[in-house]
Amino acid sequence: MRATMLERKNNPVSGRALPATEREDVPSGAVLGRIGRLEVRLARDPAEIAAAQEVRFRVFYDELGARRDAVTAVERRDSDRFDSVCDHLLVLDTAVRGPATKQIVGTYRLLRQESAIAAGGFYSDEEFQLEALIARHPGRRFLELGRSCVLPAYRSKRTIELLWQGIYAYVGYYDIGVMTGCASFHGTVPAAHAEALSFLAQNCRADQEWDVRAVISRYHTMDLMPSEAVNPRSALAAMPPLIKGYLRLGARIGDGCVIDRDFGTTDVFIILPMEYVSARYLNYYGAEAERFNA
Numbered sequence: 001m002r003a004t005m006l007e008r009k010n011n012p013v014s015g016r017a018l019p020a021t022e023r024e025d026v027p028s029g030a031v032l033g034r035i036g037r038l039e040v041r042l043a044r045d046p047a048e049i050a051a052a053q054e055v056r057f058r059v060f061y062d063e064l065g066a067r068r069d070a071v072t073a074v075e076r077r078d079s080d081r082f083d084s085v086c087d088h089l090l091v092l093d094t095a096v097r098g099p100a101t102k103q104i105v106g107t108y109r110l111l112r113q114e115s116a117i118a119a120g121g122f123y124s125d126e127e128f129q130l131e132a133l134i135a136r137h138p139g140r141r142f143l144e145l146g147r148s149c150v151l152p153a154y155r156s157k158r159t160i161e162l163l164w165q166g167i168y169a170y171v172g173y174y175d176i177g178v179m180t181g182c183a184s185f186h187g188t189v190p191a192a193h194a195e196a197l198s199f200l201a202q203n204c205r206a207d208q209e210w211d212v213r214a215v216i217s218r219y220h221t222m223d224l225m226p227s228e229a230v231n232p233r234s235a236l237a238a239m240p241p242l243i244k245g246y247l248r249l250g251a252r253i254g255d256g257c258v259i260d261r262d263f264g265t266t267d268v269f270i271i272l273p274m275e276y277v278s279a280r281y282l283n284y285y286g287a288e289a290e291r292f293n294a
Contacts, residue, residue, distance in 0.1 A: 026173040027087075033165035035158045037095040038105075040166040043088040051101035052088050053077035059149035064186060066263045078147070082123050085115045089166045091150070091159055106150035106159050108167065112174060113142040124182050126215070127258040128269045133180075133212050140177035143170075145270075148242060160245065168285040171274070179251075179272040180212075182258075183243045184265035190257055193266060194224040197257060199235035200243075200268060202227050206252035210271045214256030222257050222268065243268070250276035 026032065029044035043049045056078035060066040072078065091106035113134070116122045122130050122144045134142060145167070150159050171179070185193045201222035206212065213219070236244065254269030 026169055032169040033162050035162055037093055038091055038154075038159060038162055039094060040089065040091050040162040042166075042170075043090055044100075047101050048090065048104070049083065049088050050077060051104050052090060052107040053079045053083065055104050055107055055151060056147055056149055058151065060263060063152070064264065067261070080123075082111060082119050082146075083109070085118045086111045087115075087170070089163060089170070091154070091162050091166075093154070105154040106163060107147065108145060108163055109147035110167070110170060111144040111146065112176075116142075116144070122180075124180065124269065127182060127218060127260070127267055128212050128214055128254055130180065130212060133210065133271070136209065137178065140273075141175055142178050142180060143174070143176040145179055145181035160241075164281075165285055177274055179270075179274075181270050182260075182267040183240065183246060183270050184260070184263070184267050185240055185243075185257075186265060188259045188261055188264055188266060190220050190222070190259070190266050191224060193238065195230055195235045196238040197222040197266075197268070198225040198227075198230050199232060199239075200253045202230065203232075204247060204251075204253045206254060206271050210252060210273060212254035212269050212271060214254065214258050214269070218258045219256040220259065220266075222253075243270075246270050246272065248278070249281055250278050252276070 027042065029042045031039045031041045033040045043052060054077050057072070057076050060078050061068050061072070061076075066078075087110040089108040089110055090104050092100060092103040093105050094103060096103045111119075111122060122142075123146055124130055124144060130142075134140075148163070150163075167179075170176070185196070187193070190197055201224075239247075249272060251270045251272040254271060258267045259265075260267050
């Protein structure tokens with residue numbers, strides 16, 4: 001049923017606001033941006049995808065304590081059935097000696113709507129009712145962003161900017177209309193993030209056209225504090241950097257949060273139609289993007 005619904009939406013035109021990035025070399029793994037010794041591009045072969053999975057393991061399992069099964073513990077790679085149908089965006093430190101597989105310091109997993117058909121749906125379908133959103137927008141091409149991580153020594157503004165420059169080029173090439181995905185708070189107790197979650201619920205919710213609700217059986221409210229008790233400054237200070245980054249771009253938040261016990265997180269849903277992206281960022285990653293060729 002899930003794949004059937006996606007198939008009905010498989011001939012979209014995006015209607016996006018982002019100007020197209022005419023780069024015929026995007027899928028081949030050509031460099032999409034460079035700042036100093038760091039560069040961003042798609043993975044070129046299975047070895048690079050495996051290396052990106054190793055980076056994900058170091059962040060999600062070693063650092064953040066995700067629950068590992070026997071196979072994951074032995075292989076020391078974070079992998080699932082979606083990896084084979086996704087593109088994998090990489091940031092590499094070219095100053096590190098050795099092959100590219102040793103240079104990967106950050107990654108994002110990109111799942112296009114047409115590729116999701118091969119996997120029977122999007123990864124986030126397990127937590128949020130994404131099908132309903134797709135059904136309301138048959139003329140849009142959706143892209144799911146996921147598995148974002150950067151090694152601790154590289155968690156800087158320029159690494160994040162390079163990842164977004166790569167995403168911008170990818171969105172333009174594939175004519176993406178809407179970006180979506182799960183973003184996480186660390187820990188499985190929503191009340192521990194009451195102020196930040198309440199701020200999102202009261203100030204950043206998607207309107208009816210773009211709203212997505214958590215799967216009923218996994219739904220937890222985000223609205224945990226009265227509005228008069230929420231201090232916007234402290235709420236934003238407590239917000240994970242990834243979520244703050246999405247909000248700066250213009251993203252909206254779905255209805256409810258979901259506890260992911262395998263990864264030890266509390267997840268919210270991000271919705272970012274391309275026309276919501278701030279003109280400031282369109283210029284930064286588009287017309288004025290020569291900085292990423294440095």
